Amino acid sequence: MKFIVSSTALFSHLQAISRVINSKNSLPILDCFLLEMQDGTLSMTASDNETTLSTTVEVNEFDGDGKFAISSKTLLEALKEIPEQPLTFQVNLETLEITVQYQNGKYSLVGQNANEYPQPQELANDAVQVNMEASVLLTGINRCIFATADDELRPVMNGIYFDITPDDLTLVASDGHKLVRCKTFSAHSDEKAAFILPKKPASLLKNLLPKEQGDVQICFDDRNAMFTLENYRMICRLIEGRYPNYNSVIPQNNPHKTIIDRTSFISALRRVAVFSSQASSLIKLSLSNNLIKISAQDIDFSTSAEETVPCQYEGNPMSIGFKSSFLIDILTNISSQNVIIELADPSRAGVVVPEEQEENEDLLMLLMPMMLND
Numbered sequence: 001m002k003f004i005v006s007s008t009a010l011f012s013h014l015q016a017i018s019r020v021i022n023s024k025n026s027l028p029i030l031d032c033f034l035l036e037m038q039d040g041t042l043s044m045t046a047s048d049n050e051t052t053l054s055t056t057v058e059v060n061e062f063d064g065d066g067k068f069a070i071s072s073k074t075l076l077e078a079l080k081e082i083p084e085q086p087l088t089f090q091v092n093l094e095t096l097e098i099t100v101q102y103q104n105g106k107y108s109l110v111g112q113n114a115n116e117y118p119q120p121q122e123l124a125n126d127a128v129q130v131n132m133e134a135s136v137l138l139t140g141i142n143r144c145i146f147a148t149a150d151d152e153l154r155p156v157m158n159g160i161y162f163d164i165t166p167d168d169l170t171l172v173a174s175d176g177h178k179l180v181r182c183k184t185f186s187a188h189s190d191e192k193a194a195f196i197l198p199k200k201p202a203s204l205l206k207n208l209l210p211k212e213q214g215d216v217q218i219c220f221d222d223r224n225a226m227f228t229l230e231n232y233r234m235i236c237r238l239i240e241g242r243y244p245n246y247n248s249v250i251p252q253n254n255p256h257k258t259i260i261d262r263t264s265f266i267s268a269l270r271r272v273a274v275f276s277s278q279a280s281s282l283i284k285l286s287l288s289n290n291l292i293k294i295s296a297q298d299i300d301f302s303t304s305a306e307e308t309v310p311c312q313y314e315g316n317p318m319s320i321g322f323k324s325s326f327l328i329d330i331l332t333n334i335s336s337q338n339v340i341i342e343l344a345d346p347s348r349a350g351v352v353v354p355e356e357q358e359e360n361e362d363l364l365m366l367l368m369p370m371m372l373n374d
Helices: 007-020 072-080 134-147 199-211 262-273 324-332
Strands: 002-006 032-038 041-047 051-058 061-063 066-071 086-092 097-102 105-110 128-133 159-164 169-174 178-184 193-198 215-220 224-228 232-237 256-261 282-288 291-298 303-310 318-323 338-343 350-354 361-367
Touching (some): 002 007, 007 051, 051 199, 066 072, 128 134, 134 169, 134 178, 134 199, 134 215, 134 361, 159 199, 178 324, 193 199, 199 224, 256 262, 256 303, 262 282, 262 291, 262 303, 324 361
Antiparallel strands (some): 002 086, 032 041, 032 066, 051 232, 086 097, 097 105, 159 169, 159 193, 178 361, 215 224, 256 338, 282 318, 338 350, 350 361
8 A cells, every 4th residue: 555645734633633642551552543545535543542533634646545553653753853745655554564755765664453443432323413613612612621620539520511402502610619601602402412521532622623614513422422623523432420500509699799800800819829828829809999909918928918909899898718829710711801700798609700791602600719717
C-alpha cells in the first residue's frame, strides 16, 4: 500500500487527536495512532479506551487500501520538524514495515497490527440526537468546565451535565462550592433527555471547536455519546448515575442586589486576596449604600487589606464571606461588562449573573459562602 499526503495537513490532524492518548496506557496498542486508507481518504484514530477521536485527511495519490497502527510519539516527533511538502508512505501490510520518504531523506519504522486496536462502542438504535452550532457548544463548555469537580466519591460531579428539553439545552457543572447553569435556547430536542459528559472529552472538545464551522451533531444513549464535527468525530463513555437536582440549590427571591463593574471588581479582589489567609483564601464583602468594601486578613502573619469599589446598591448593610479564588474564577468566566450579585443572607449562596445576557442564553453562577469569624 502506498499514499502521498501533505506533511502539515497530516501533522496538524494527528496533533489534534493525540491529546486523547494517556501517558500511561493499559494496552500498549493505545500508544499508537490507527491509520486506515480507504478510497483515497486517510482516516486517523487515537483512543484511551474510554474516548476515541478520529479525523480524516485527503491524500494526493494512493495505491491500495489497508490499515495499520503506528507509534504516536515517534510519528509526531518525526513530522514536527518537516516543513510543508508531500510525504510518501509505503506500507507492507504483511510485515508492517513502513517507509516514509520526504524531500531530503526517509524514515523506516515498523507498525503494529491494526486488528488489535480496540473498536469504539456502537450507539443503541434508540439514541437521542441533538444538533447545535459549534460556537454555541464551545461557549457552553467554556462557561462550565472550570466548575467541574475532581471527586472520586461522587463521580457524577466530575463532568458537565447536559439537560435537554423541547425548549432549550442547559449545561450544568458544580463541585459543591460553585455551580454554573448555562441555558441556551438555540438547541433543543423533541424529547426530554440528559447525559453527563466527563471532563476529559469536554476539554478535548474545547480545543477542537474553535477551528470548526457549522453544526455539531450529538448522539447519545445510556452509556456513550458521539459528537460529529465537520472534521472530527469523538465517541466517549459517559458518566453513569443521577445528577443532583441543580435547580433546588439556587436560592430564589434574594432581597440584596448589587450591580458592579466586573473588571474593576476582579482587579480589586486580586489585590486584596494577596493578604488573605493562605489556608482559607477568605475575603469579606461588606455592602453599604452604593459601595462594596472588600477586605481580607491573615492573623498568623499580621497582614490585612481593604479596598472599596463603587456599585449600585440600595438596601440594608450586610457582610458575606467567599473564597477569593472561586469568586475570581466565576467573574472571569462571565463576559458582560457589569455583573449582578444577588444575596439573601450570609449563610446562603450568592448568585452572580451578567447584567446583559448574551443572545439566546441564560447564564447563572452560584457560590457558597464561607463563615465569617466576626
